[in-house]
Amino acid sequence: MENDQNDSDDESYRQVYSAGIRLLAVRGHSVLELQQKLSRKQHALPLIDRVISDLLNAGYLDDQNFAYDYSRQRIAKGYGPLAIRQGLFHRGVEARHIEQALNDQNINWLEHAQTVISNRFEPDAIISAEPKIEARIARFMQHRGFTGSDSLRALQVLRKRISSLAD
Structure with missing residues (x-):
């Protein structure tokens, strides 16, 4: 009887582990x-926790690597x-991993x-002094x-x- 329970637990573990690997x-x-x-x-929470722990120990799951890859892709x-920090925070990544990932990108944000501005807006819009266009650029950049x-x-x-260049 106990053997049947162990077999069932092992099968459940394999299912959860396989699902984690597939994801x-x-x-x-x-x-x-x-x-x-x-x-x-x-899936049962204790089983999920066990699988997560095993994936962490195997190196398949790592918040630091995830934060680095995510920030690189978003850049x-x-x-x-700000958007990258927020996205990582909502995904449960610790602040220290977020800051390390952003620092590792070695990017000049300016x-x-x-x-980003020059890819999105025409030169005429960029040099325009119209408040409406400036506000549009500012909203776009804030959203980004x-x-x-x-x-x-x-x-x-x-x-x-x-x-x-125009001169």
Whole structure:
């Protein structure tokens, strides 16, 4: 009788472990994300915790690596530090991992903001002094997770650069 219970526990463990591996094969996950996804599949919480622990020990699950990869991907898509921090925080990543991941990217946020603005807006819009257009650029940059000061400085630098090219 006890053997049947052990076999059932082993089979349940294998199912949860396999589900975790399949999820991680698609993309990286934070510990919290993986716990939530596995619990949605109605797996027992102690079993999920055991699988998470085993995946952590095996090196398949690592919040620091997840934070680094996530921030790299979001930077490539034109997002700023505020949006990246918020996204990682909502995925349950600790603040120390978030800050380390952003520092490891070694990025100049002002230059990144300039690139994002110039990729999204035409030069005429960038050099325009119309408050309506400036507000549109500011809203876009805020939505992308840039600080107001970085957005404003990036816009000023781009205006100078475009004006000097026009001369």
